[in-house]
Amino acid sequence: MDHAKLHDASVRCPHCGHRIHLAIDSSAGAQDYLDECRACGADIHLVMTVDEVFDRIVVRVRSDDENFY
Numbered sequence: 070m071d072h073a074k075l076h077d078a079s080v081r082c083p084h085c086g087h088r089i090h091l092a093i094d095s096s097a098g099a100q101d102y103l104d105e106c107r108a109c110g111a112d113i114h115l116v117m118t119v120d121e122v123f124d125r126i127v128v129r130v131r132s133d134d135e136n137f138y
């Protein structure tokens with residue numbers, strides 16, 4: 070089973086380190102959204118970008134206390 074626009078991804082919860090599996094729908098392009106950690110219940114800010122050069126999906130976890138300058 071290989072759906073072209075649905076990708077499996079796993080990220081690590083920045084709060085407790087629990088690994089979370091996601092089904093990423095890349096048809097909408099780059100997006101960011103909130104998910105909830107099933108282990109500790111904390112909100113996780115996920116940032117998904119589509120790398121068109123390598124034809125892959127990149128998912129990053131953005132913690133709210135992270136600073137960007």
Ligand SMILES: [Zn+2]
Pocket residue numbers: 082083084085086087106107108109110111
């Ligand atoms: Zn967690």
